Amino acid sequence: MRRSIFIFALLAAFPLAMSAAGQLFYVGMVSRMMVYAIAATSLNLLLGYGGMISFGHAAFVGTGAYVAGILLAEGAASAWLGWPAAVVAAGAAAALIGAVSLRTRGVYFIMITLAFAQMMFYLVNSMKAYGGDEGLSLPRRAQLGFGLDSANEVVFYYAVLLLLGLVLYSLHRLVRSRFGRVILAIRENEARAEAIGFPVYRYRLACFVIAGAAGGLAGALLASHGKYVNPNVLHWTQSGTLMIMVILGGVGRLWGGALGAFVLLGLEQLIADYPIAWLAALAPNYQQHAGLAVGAAMLAIVLYAPQGIAGLLAMKKDAPA
Amino acid sequence: MSWVLIAEQSLNGLQFGLMLFLLAAGLTLVFGIMDMINLAHGSLYMLGAFIAASLVQVTGSFAAGVLLAVPATALLGMILEVSILRTLYARDHLSQVLATFALILILNEAVRLVWGSDAALAMPQALSGPVELVPGLMYPAYRLLIIAVGLAVAVFLFLLINKTRIGMLVRAGASNREMALAMGVNIQALFTLVFGVGAALCAVAGALLGPLLAVQVGMGENILILAFVVIVIGGIGSMRGALLGALLVGIVDTIGRAFLPIAFGAFLPPQFASAAGPAIASVAIYLLMALILFFRPQGLFPARG
Numbered sequence: 001m002r003r004s005i006f007i008f009a010l011l012a013a014f015p016l017a018m019s020a021a022g023q024l025f026y027v028g029m030v031s032r033m034m035v036y037a038i039a040a041t042s043l044n045l046l047l048g049y050g051g052m053i054s055f056g057h058a059a060f061v062g063t064g065a066y067v068a069g070i071l072l073a074e075g076a077a078s079a080w081l082g083w084p085a086a087v088v089a090a091g092a093a094a095a096l097i098g099a100v101s102l103r104t105r106g107v108y109f110i111m112i113t114l115a116f117a118q119m120m121f122y123l124v125n126s127m128k129a130y131g132g133d134e135g136l137s138l139p140r141r142a143q144l145g146f147g148l149d150s151a152n153e154v155v156f157y158y159a160v161l162l163l164l165g166l167v168l169y170s171l172h173r174l175v176r177s178r179f180g181r182v183i184l185a186i187r188e189n190e191a192r193a194e195a196i197g198f199p200v201y202r203y204r205l206a207c208f209v210i211a212g213a214a215g216g217l218a219g220a221l222l223a224s225h226g227k228y229v230n231p232n233v234l235h236w237t238q239s240g241t242l243m244i245m246v247i248l249g250g251v252g253r254l255w256g257g258a259l260g261a262f263v264l265l266g267l268e269q270l271i272a273d274y275p276i277a278w279l280a281a282l283a284p285n286y287q288q289h290a291g292l293a294v295g296a297a298m299l300a301i302v303l304y305a306p307q308g309i310a311g312l313l314a315m316k317k318d319a320p321a
Numbered sequence: 322m323s324w325v326l327i328a329e330q331s332l333n334g335l336q337f338g339l340m341l342f343l344l345a346a347g348l349t350l351v352f353g354i355m356d357m358i359n360l361a362h363g364s365l366y367m368l369g370a371f372i373a374a375s376l377v378q379v380t381g382s383f384a385a386g387v388l389l390a391v392p393a394t395a396l397l398g399m400i401l402e403v404s405i406l407r408t409l410y411a412r413d414h415l416s417q418v419l420a421t422f423a424l425i426l427i428l429n430e431a432v433r434l435v436w437g438s439d440a441a442l443a444m445p446q447a448l449s450g451p452v453e454l455v456p457g458l459m460y461p462a463y464r465l466l467i468i469a470v471g472l473a474v475a476v477f478l479f480l481l482i483n484k485t486r487i488g489m490l491v492r493a494g495a496s497n498r499e500m501a502l503a504m505g506v507n508i509q510a511l512f513t514l515v516f517g518v519g520a521a522l523c524a525v526a527g528a529l530l531g532p533l534l535a536v537q538v539g540m541g542e543n544i545l546i547l548a549f550v551v552i553v554i555g556g557i558g559s560m561r562g563a564l565l566g567a568l569l570v571g572i573v574d575t576i577g578r579a580f581l582p583i584a585f586g587a588f589l590p591p592q593f594a595s596a597a598g599p600a601i602a603s604v605a606i607y608l609l610m611a612l613i614l615f616f617r618p619q620g621l622f623p624a625r626g
Contacts, residue, residue, distance in 0.1 A: 240360075243422070298423035
């Protein structure tokens with residue numbers, strides 16, 4: 001708990017320091033990282049706590065992005081309308097997809113969630129009225145009201161930070177609630193949970209919908225952040241990237257998703273922004289092949305440190321919930 | 322809507338379905354026997370196409386290039402299995418998904434380093450024209466070749482699986498791995514062999530589809546998802562299911578894209594039909610999959626009882 005408050009204090013102080021240094025670009029960059037942190041955290045609820053290996057989480061992020069984006073493009077500028085609508089729509093999509101997918105187990109579940117996400121990907125690609133495969137450009141960010149200007153990077157940053165805090169706190173409370181305990185019990189032993197009398201399917205579906213809705217929130221923020229909705233947010237490689245973030249950070253740990261998002265996006269930014277002289281001397285255009293390093297790092301993490309960075313940092317006493 | 326168009330599109334669907342079968346067959350065996358989810362299967366398809374493109378250029382002959390690319394890709398697949406994938410069998414599905422996802426990134430970049438983002442692979446000159454199948458129906462000769470090769474490989478696979486000792490071991494492994502192990506099957510060598518066969522099938526599909534689609538980095542990723550849909554529909558571990566699922570997906574996808582917009586246009590206002598037709602057509606196979614899984618969550622022909 002104390003550690004969480006410390007991290008939030010750091011994140012809250014960051015824009016002040018950057019404003020003082022005149023480096024507002026980094027404020028926008030960290031906003032984007034925090035948006036992905038929300039998306040990865042919502043997936044962590046499924047992967048880490050629920051034990052449901054959903055390979056289609058990009059579908060819900062994308063649903064949120066498109067619902068929020070379309071509302072903006074049609075002139076409904078208020079975030080108080082657009083963002084809740086995105087959450088509800090993503091939750092509804094998760095309810096539909098989950099209702100079918102959760103009838104299956106194991107590898108089937110992985111592949112059916114993947115296929116449904118791909119279906120949504122093709123669907124938005126064929127929505128000619130809203131940009132089709134070129135994506136949807138938005139006139140402005142969603143308006144926050146109360147005289148706050150979301151076009152201001154610092155204001156938007158604090159809005160995202162607040163929502164990230166809300167999502168993490170909700171996850172913290174959720175896994176300690178009765179509902180969360182049942183979800184963990186189902187992950188550990190489905191047959192036993194069923195035998196005790198818990199309606200396993202309904203609990204799983206509820207968990208799936210919550211995670212989808214939170215993913216939708218991340219999507220809505222993503223749309224506002226870049227004033228653009230890219231159909232590629234629904235591509236299956238995005239689902240894979242979100243999973244990588246969760247694994248990298250730590251499966252089933254509160255900060256796992258956020259940590260993974262920060263490290264992965266930070267690493268990409270670092271490779272792109274700062275040429276390393278001796279590496280450039282060896283391989284002149286190594287920056288164009290960053291995927292090789294990211295892939296190798298991911299492979300190493302999966303093979304040798306399956307508990308992720310949080311697992312490496314943590315002491316034995318706080319093993320994952 | 323003439324019968325020629327329908328016949329042409331059905332043949333296209335058959336051709337696409339057979340190529341999907343080549344990918345799905347390897348994937349379903351790896352799943353069925355090793356209980357291993359391998360996303361890098363699509364990368365082997367890409368590697369097969371790139372290797373074929375190079376070898377066709379070196380040898381100057383399409384047939385020789387493709388025939389050499391098949392064992393080369395099989396070898397690469399086996400090296401991959403022995404070096405990395407083997408350590409993943411005992412891990413959970415999440416680790417397998419992530420590790421093979423990382424392999425996709427690595428292989429994509431490796432191909433980009435060796436070949437660049439794309440490669441040229443042209444169909445042989447002799448097969449570039451159409452042939453008249455029946456009076457009035459012209460069909461590209463190259464697509465006929467693909468259908469013929471696809472059918473031949475399918476027959477070969479069925480004989481291999483159902484009539485040989487190796488095939489018997491594979492079937493035993495797919496239906497009950499522990500029992501096969503207990504009966505003394507050298508499962509490790511079998512795994513490597515199956516993986517090599519899967520990689521070889523990828524190369525056949527990649528090399529043959531190369532001239533029709535583009536040989537480029539990332540070409541394996543979208544077709545991999547289709548192969549997943551195929552084996553989910555067919556039932557994991559089942560060859561019969563893979564064949565039926567592949568033909569179903571190939572034909573529904575092709576026919577849907579060709580005729581749904583026309584069908585919608587017949588009874589809907591044009592501006593709505595032109596938007597809804599392609600949209601529904603592009604998701605038709607996923608709706609089909611959802612429908613099948615709703616009634617049969619284990620697919621049409623589950624290998625395990």
